[in-house]
Amino acid sequence: MVGDSSVPRRVRLPARVVGARSPCAKVSPVNVGILGGTGPLGRGLALRLAAAGTAVTVGSRDPARAAAVAAEIVAAWPDRTLAIAGAGNPAAADADVVVMATPWEAAVPTVAEIAGHLRGKVVVCVANALVREGSDMLALIPPRGSVAASVAAAAPDALVAAAGHHLPAHALAKLDRPLVADVLVCSDHRVATETTMALVARIPGLRPLDAGGLASAAAIEAFTAVLVGLNIRYRAHSTLGLSGLDGNSRVPARTEVPLP
Amino acid sequence: MVGDSSVPRRVRLPARVVGARSPCAKVSPVNVGILGGTGPLGRGLALRLAAAGTAVTVGSRDPARAAAVAAEIVAAWPDRTLAIAGAGNPAAADADVVVMATPWEAAVPTVAEIAGHLRGKVVVCVANALVREGSDMLALIPPRGSVAASVAAAAPDALVAAAGHHLPAHALAKLDRPLVADVLVCSDHRVATETTMALVARIPGLRPLDAGGLASAAAIEAFTAVLVGLNIRYRAHSTLGLSGLDGNSRVPARTEVPLP
Numbered sequence: 001m002v003g004d005s006s007v008p009r010r011v012r013l014p015a016r017v018v019g020a021r022s023p024c025a026k027v028s029p030v031n032v033g034i035l036g037g038t039g040p041l042g043r044g045l046a047l048r049l050a051a052a053g054t055a056v057t058v059g060s061r062d063p064a065r066a067a068a069v070a071a072e073i074v075a076a077w078p079d080r081t082l083a084i085a086g087a088g089n090p091a092a093a094d095a096d097v098v099v100m101a102t103p104w105e106a107a108v109p110t111v112a113e114i115a116g117h118l119r120g121k122v123v124v125c126v127a128n129a130l131v132r133e134g135s136d137m138l139a140l141i142p143p144r145g146s147v148a149a150s151v152a153a154a155a156p157d158a159l160v161a162a163a164g165h166h167l168p169a170h171a172l173a174k175l176d177r178p179l180v181a182d183v184l185v186c187s188d189h190r191v192a193t194e195t196t197m198a199l200v201a202r203i204p205g206l207r208p209l210d211a212g213g214l215a216s217a218a219a220i221e222a223f224t225a226v227l228v229g230l231n232i233r234y235r236a237h238s239t240l241g242l243s244g245l246d247g248n249s250r251v252p253a254r255t256e257v258p259l260p
Numbered sequence: 261m262v263g264d265s266s267v268p269r270r271v272r273l274p275a276r277v278v279g280a281r282s283p284c285a286k287v288s289p290v291n292v293g294i295l296g297g298t299g300p301l302g303r304g305l306a307l308r309l310a311a312a313g314t315a316v317t318v319g320s321r322d323p324a325r326a327a328a329v330a331a332e333i334v335a336a337w338p339d340r341t342l343a344i345a346g347a348g349n350p351a352a353a354d355a356d357v358v359v360m361a362t363p364w365e366a367a368v369p370t371v372a373e374i375a376g377h378l379r380g381k382v383v384v385c386v387a388n389a390l391v392r393e394g395s396d397m398l399a400l401i402p403p404r405g406s407v408a409a410s411v412a413a414a415a416p417d418a419l420v421a422a423a424g425h426h427l428p429a430h431a432l433a434k435l436d437r438p439l440v441a442d443v444l445v446c447s448d449h450r451v452a453t454e455t456t457m458a459l460v461a462r463i464p465g466l467r468p469l470d471a472g473g474l475a476s477a478a479a480i481e482a483f484t485a486v487l488v489g490l491n492i493r494y495r496a497h498s499t500l501g502l503s504g505l506d507g508n509s510r511v512p513a514r515t516e517v518p519l520p
Contacts, residue, residue, distance in 0.1 A: 136472040139479050141401075168504070180503060184486060212396040212489045219399050219486050222479035226444060229472045230502065234510045242490065242498040243440060244428070250494045 030199065033057040033087075033095030035110055036102025038069040041126060044172025045099060045164065047073050050082040051175055052202040057085050059092025061110075066092070077175060093117035097124065097195060098158075104129040104140075104147045111154045118158040122195045125151045125217070126164040128224045137229040139222035146217035152188075161187035161196040162217035163208075165224045166240040168231075179204070180254070181239040184211040184220050197252060207254040209242070292459065293317040293347075293355030295370055296362025298329040301386060304432025305359060305424065307333050310342040311435055312462040317345050319352025321370075326352070337435060353377035357384065357455060358418075364389040364400075364407045371414045378418035382455045385411045385477070386424040388484045397489040399482035406477035412448075421447035421456040422477035423468075425484045426500040428491075439464070440514070441499040444471040444480050457512060467514040469502070 032049055034042045037058035046056045050073075058073075060066035066086030074082045092098070093114045102110050104127045111118065125148040129140040144150050148162035163185040171179050183200045185208050187193045197208035211220060230238050245251045292309055294302045297318035306316045310333075318333075320326035326346030334342045352358070353374045362370050364387045371378065385408040389400040404410050408422035423445040431439050443460045445468050447453045457468035471480060490498050505511045 133475075136475065138475055141405075141478075145401075171504075209490055210493055211486050212493065215393075215396065215398055216486050216489065218401075219479065219482035223483040223486075226471050226476050226479050226483075227502070229476065230469055230505070233470055233472065234505060234508055236505045236508045236511065238502040238504040241501045241503045242487070243501045244431075244498040245490070245494060245496045248494055248496045251496065 030097055030195075031055045031057070031095045032097050032099060032199070033059055033092030034099040034101050035059045035089045035092055036100070036106060037092065038065055039101060039103070040169035041164070041167065041172070042099070042101035043069065043073060044167070044169045045101065045126070046070070046084050047077070047082070047175055048172050048179075048203045049199070050084045051077075051080055052204070054199070054202060055083040055085075057087050057092040057095055059087055059089040061089060063088040063091070080175070090114045090117055097122045097199065099123075100125040100127055100151055102127060104142075107147050108150050108154045111151050111158075115155040115157070118155045121158055122189075122192045123151065123155065123158040123160045124164070124192075124196050124199070125160060125162045126167075127151075128165050128221050130225050130228060135232065137225040137232065139225035141218070141222065145215070146221045148186075148214055148217035148221070152214060159187070159189040159192040160214065161185055161189070161192040162214060162220060163196050163200065165221055166227055168237050168239055171237060171239065179206065180241065181205065182207050182209055182242050184209050184216070184240070186211040186214055186216040186220065188214045201252060201255055204255045208252055209245070290357055290455075290459070291315045291317070291355045292357050292359060293319055293352030294359040294361050295319045295349045295352055296360070296366060297352065298325055299361060299363070300429035301424070301427065301432070302359070302361035303329065303333060304427070304429045305361065305386070306330070306344050307337070307342070307435055308432050308439075308463045309459070310344045311337075311340055312464070314459070314462060315343040315345075317347050317352040317355055319347055319349040321349060323348040323351070340435070350374045350377055357382045357459065359383075360385040360387055360411055362387060364402075367407050368410050368414045371411050371418075375415040375417070378415045381418055382449075382452045383411065383415065383418040383420045384424070384452075384456050384459070385420060385422045386427075387411075388425050388481050390485050390488060395492065397485040397492065399485035401478070401482065405475070406481045408446075408474055408477035408481070412474060419447070419449040419452040420474065421445055421449070421452040422474060422480060423456050423460065425481055426487055428497050428499055431497060431499065439466070440501065441465065442467050442469055442502050444469050444476070444500070446471040446474055446476040446480065448474045461512060461515055464515045468512055469505070
């Protein structure tokens with residue numbers, strides 16, 4: 001299990017969110033709720049975040065199912081200390097930071113129902129609108145350009161970020177295998193970008209990159225279809241990695257990747 | 261200079277295009293015309309393709325300017341044998357394979373004017389519709405989803421592919437520096453995908469990847485804005501590299517990268 005010391009100093013969680021009193025204060029693990037967290041991506045994120053010392057509530061429309069999935073994840077890794085609980089989506093939305101991991105069709109109805117829980121809160125949207133057409137994956141373009149923009153419109157008082165779309169769920173689930181990927185983070189709220197980047201940086205092997213405003217979510221979400229299509233076509237498990245950024249002091253550090 | 265032997269056997273140019281008589285015939289260098297080839301990406305592609313033994317015609321609305329740019333590229337690398345000529349766009353479009361490298365606003369008018377030259381021909385669209393908004397790059401979404409789809413509509417008898425959007429022009433221009441990148445290729449015509457992948461594979465360090473039908477061009481083009489935005493934000497020169505594909509026998513090989 002990776003403790004607090006693995007959180008790079010430069011991508012510290014904002015004081016407002018974690019209750020730290022100064023920029024030099026130690027970062028405390030933040031509590032994360034994952035709405036629709038019983039799907040493959042939600043499970044994988046719950047596992048990796050919990051393994052990095054973060055308390056996670058897996059949310060679902062069905063609280064009993066959420067509890068069962070949480071117990072299942074914890075039971076699969078008996079040697080790890082994983083703080084994962086299950087709850088209904090509204091209860092999961094009471095966490096400090098909320099991750100939207102429902103299927104894309106459910107994102108807006110889910111958020112609209114609990115918009116009151118999300119006021120002033122960082123909401124990280126990881127949903128993609130994808131559809132398989134023959135042997136191709138097609139990115140559907142929501143009317144506002146992205147699922148994240150739709151979520152932001154449905155919960156106008158939330159601080160919405162988009163991130164994690166290109167993470168392979170199957171690889172997240174293999175905690176004993178190293179995972180190396182770049183994670184693009186975008187938001188119109190600085191605190192949401194910084195909080196999300198800090199959360200990502202907790203997971204060993206991931207490098208958060210600031211991809212600008214929420215308008216970038218349209219291209220980031222749509223590009224997922226290209227990556228999934230490559231995986232289908234080549235029977236591979238591709239992940240995003242950008243070269244040309246290494247060695248640049250402006251780029252957040254990648255946390256150490258543990259070997260199996 | 262990299263000769264024919266560097267062309268991987270598995271990504272051979274289709275017989276129809278290069279005039280080979282059987283699947284085992286040796287691949288001949290194909291002649292490439294680059295419309296709007298006087299811009300940074302066009303120049304870089306001309307240089308790298310010519311260095312790989314391909315005859316290139318740099319096209320421009322102004323034939324004299326095209327000739328001057330071609331001469332300038334050749335003069336910059338006196339130790340190399342570079343077959344680069346300049347011509348007007350219609351003459352450049354008479355090449356075996358045509359690359360569309362004009363600014364995006366000029367792509368459709370340019371193609372519409374010379375659609376007759378493009379009949380039955382592979383046309384590789386590398387144009388992106390991008391605009392800078394403050395510190396962000398924004399991808400403009402053309403009415404048909406991508407510049408490539410607009411080009412295909414303007415030249416319905418051409419075999420349009422989209423590729424090369426994520427290649428950094430500055431890196432292409434540095435022939436003495438290794439360049440390692442993945443190049444996503446998409447098209448609705450199998451021969452266009454194969455021809456484009458074979459051309460890409462000629463350039464050392466590049467790995468062509470089949471990214472599906474031309475519908476993928478929308479996400480591929482838009483994603484360029486994200487990469488350019490990262491470069492601005494981090495003062496870096498990022499290029500696309502996908503992990504998880506290496507070692508998969510279905511993935512085309514990357515040609516050897518020469519050291520400086």
